[in-house]
Amino acid sequence: MWPERPDPERWATVAEALEDRYLTRPVFLDTAEVTALEADLNGTVDLLFSLPERLFDGDAHAFAAAVGLRPEQARLALRVPGQRPARIGRADLYHDGTGFRLLEFNLSSALGGLQTPELNRLLLEDEGLAAFAASEGLAFPDTVGELAAVIREAAEEALAETGRPEHAPRVALMDWHAGYAKTGPEIRATARLLEPHGIEAIPCHTGQVREQGGRVTVDGRPVDVVYRYFTLGELTADASSLATAEELLDTFARCGVPVLSPLRTSMHGNKRALSMLWDDRCVETYDTAERELVRRFLPWTRELRPGPAVIRGERHDLLDHCLRHRAELVLKPSHGLGGVGTVVGRSVSDEAWAAALAQAVGGRYVVQELVRPGPEFFPGQEGGDPEPWTLNWGAFLFGRRYAGAFLRGLPTDRADVISYDNKAYAGCVFDARSGEEAGRV
Template sequence: MVTHKYLDACAADPALRDAVASADLPEAYAAAWRKYLLPRPMFCAEDGIRRAADDLRRLFGLLTSLPDRLFGGDVRAFCGALGMDEHRTGIMTRFAGDPVLYGRADMYQDEAGFRLMEFNVGSELGGVDVGDLNGPLLGTDAFGAFAADHGLAHVDTTAAIARQFVRATGKDDPVVATLEGVGGIAPYEALHRSFQESMRRHGIDLVYGDVDQVQTRNGRLHLHGKPIDLVLRYYSPNQLARDDRNVAPAETVQRAHEEGRVVLWTPVSNGMFAYKSSLALLSGADLDPDERALVDRVLPWTRQLTRDLAEFVRAERDTMILKPIAGLGGHGIRTGWDQTDREWAETVAECLREPHIAQRRIVPNREPVMDRDGRVTDWTAVWGVFAFPDGYGGAFCRTVPANGGSVVNIGTTGARVASVFHH
């Protein structure tokens, strides 16, 4: 196993276990990510992760077929079944468009392969440039030699994204505007600067700002004085629902897209398929044998939490996790295995008050990590697997110490990120 060979090599060579810390990182990338980097990258079999990405492509096709399969094409009925309120349903139908496969699946790897927890399908994806560590890492003598000896390779996620933008616009060097909701850029500017740096290396002129900073001149959308070919939407359906200041400028972008004056990547309505309850509908849907085999292979048992299901969820406490249907960053997740029977019964009753899903627990493989002092500890990794219209788009991992709890996010104490190589 490559991981164990890597740890053995690190034990023998301090330069290898220091490779991540000593890699010559691009300036903006270092400012955004250096403090979060795990001491080593993650390794996986190429055929396994490509098979997972292909499964995700097929799963997305099933998800986007649900309005027609289950509701006769009635999108409002589909949104209602997901648990959306009327206001958010109106947002989804008002800012509609053909769904685009531009997603990051959050997956655990266990003995059976990669298993899906959540599927983020929309342009507001995090971690898109974490894998830019791989080039500088290969540039170090110690890791470059190890990678050559063990046949390691990787998929460049930012190059794959740049390719999507070139194809969508028909231009070799499009101007791309990354747009946050009103007041949204400031908290994430370091991340946007890092992504801007990446895109420019791939020939994409990327500018970023808030959606209300967009101006219309001679029929073209402009941001900071530059005419825009493609809008990379980072304002979310929830931001549109919560803050009316976003609605009018978002409508300006939507209108320009519908009139062919700009490419909107991706439509706001993509967000309906990112609701965790869409996975619950798919998990319980009447599918043909091949479709059922795909869903069962990728997705653990997932259902909407209802009063009829509550007794079963209470009884299966050791294997159950409850999640809000549209929660982000792990907020609101409740796990049965770290509660008593009484506490879990109270948790289930509380979660019935708002839309939640119940999902079967996945027990992930442990990932041993050696620090710069030679100490080895076990970590838990969530694999962020990117899937794009032309296939597998690379991956990165969010990690926490194995005793650090069930939520694995950058905001979690001690959390780190890692790039991914395959063999």
Template sequence: MTIATLPSISEADAQIERRVCELATSDPGSIWWGQDEFSDAIAEAGIHLEGRAYPVCLRPLAIPSGLAKHLGATAEALVKLLDVAAELYCCDEDIQDLFPAYRHLRQWITRLPEYRPIVRICRLDGLFGSDGYYKILETNATTPGGVIQNGLAAKIWSRIPNPLTRGLSLDVSKQPFAKDPNCFVQELVSAYRAVTGTELRTAAVVNYRGRYANEVDWIVRGLRHAGARAALVDVRSIKRTPRGLVGPDGEVLELIYSKLDARDFIEAREHDDYLDACAAQDVVSINPWISQWVLADKAILAVLSDDRYSSNFTAEQIELIARHVPWTRVVRPGATTDPERHRIELIGYIRQNKANLVLKPSNASRDEHVLVGRFTSSDVWEEHIDRAARNPYVVQEYIRPGEVTALHAPSRSIEKMAYGIDCYVFGGRLAGFQSRASFDPVMNVGRSGVLLPVAID
């Protein structure tokens, strides 16, 4: 399940790295010709990032098949841990207190579905640590991006003549969502069948005020191709009736995929019927509310990594957590343990160890307001410690990312960039990988980042 030493990724990737550097000097035109052809093919296929060009790079990240298996096993095991964490949240008031923003939402959160895993669709974002182990930094248990388009982009990439990979034996199709980009929709359909024992007839992708519409067209088309009547529906047009949850045309919805930011509903009351219907399982809702709020919150890693809760996990699970979940704590005054399990006063520890820590809002998305201590001035760090102690924040040990030389198409530059690798898990099984690279220490594709196709050698 785990790896013993820090991987150089692979010899194939080392060759790709050398070729990028050599061609950037001797023949940059050949690289940009390939990148432009790839970008054009991506655009022609209708792949985009919320209406903008999909920022995917010609340079892949190549990983050996053994590492791919290790990453998959680790990701699948972590998703099982989220089931344990969900059940702990429902019965342990101390754990509930780590998530104060959702206190008034417990009536919906704690009504767990019967199926497992609870998180049917997720993306685990991570980096390789200096100790040689893959570290999972965030859980993305809501509605992660890239569930269809990354697989499609990988298939297109495999068909483009590429001077960076010439002569190398690389395969993207070993990833299920690259071999069959419909596997995401197939998971939705099979989840419905497992819950109800019947075939899916009606479905909706639900969003709110048109936000987070990326990939929605692909999902709707996929559901229709699977034989369901499907549409994109705004949550404001859905009603709960004695017949069930109905869409704007009055048709009963059997399955919904929530493509929205559940934080929009934290204070709103006009959607209570919708929340009730999903919690009562009037409709099969993927992912359920505990995933949308608690299991997607960065504080869930504090539940996993804090010794106070270790008695709830098996010895094997404790080992998994120790190797793959970085030290994380909810920011608030009081005593806890540091990464070496020494007793500390947390706020003082954060002040004294800026270079080794990261501050993150616990329930923000897209890396909003994340501060990496070693890249932050002391004045700004102090200001955010005070803010973090008054708001839902977590502090996490800093994991230094590796670097690759990548093409940054928006700036037409070829430079060293920090990179990570993320694991998609559908229905408890690995679906594929995503690699992000960025100039920014906080990797965000929407800001200064790019995506690297992941190929297995």
């Protein structure tokens, strides 16, 4: 499927940002599937953003504490008053053969996989696939183009408020200084991809920021928007980091430079927030459509704590239920990436499961219903008959638009946790709706 002589610049961008392991074919979605997925993602974000009002009488600090933020993290996330969480994120999903199920929602701008459409473009260099895509009206959202639109809107709003002359938006793609050595390659790749969309993007870290003449500058260049890769955990690692972070956020606010996404967005994107959508008190507030969305799209998820919980309409002791239903459940840290710390009940013994629960109870963990994804068959990496693989779909949402997806996959017999840390392979998606919208492949 891969072209024999791919465009070298495009290939370099993909190989630098992804892990240089690729599925042997793309995957396809029809128009109805994309439309339904976009609606479900938006409905879920609406619910997550409504949690402070539904459960905490609008008290954002109480919500922050409930999702596990330490007091200093909450103060930092809420330091700039009036900021709203941003609709920027990537949902991790399985497809169970009947529809998508949401595993978690990374509501943050610190997202990997933005370069995946370059895989689509590389694959279209294969004449056979290009002809098939044209005959079926298949295309793909330009993920980076959708991101550029969000950045441009934020820059225009900021420039309008400060009265500065209009010019091409200049965005700092910024990570914490200590983390930039690892994330730099992906950030630089994203900067290159933003340029054709009229965005001047500067890959950088927080140590390069200065305030000059009322403007935020990076290496002497004024910036209009900061696109955030740094996280609350990095900013509050120690007293020195916290003080630096406070000064940095104050500088951005003083100079009128918006941060995408605001730090407060992350409060809505951890797994403990997701578990609140199954909280008894929250369920009581749902209308019929909201109740149906949660039941169909979101696997049952609860914070792991001693005491009773409503499970499938009946009240049970939560720990006792988890012990008795090991093969149907997954234990996950409420914060964290890459599947680190995840325990899949069916893959461990009763004794190991009980020990994991005992260690996690009352801590920052959630327990979630196991989703059994249907296999996708791919040609073998070395040829031969198609083999069953399991896919983790990463679907982007920018604003209210589905902005494409990237795939991580592993052979089904070793796919308990699908992540790059577990040597997953990358892939891409074509869909019919993008072909209709774009009028082209």
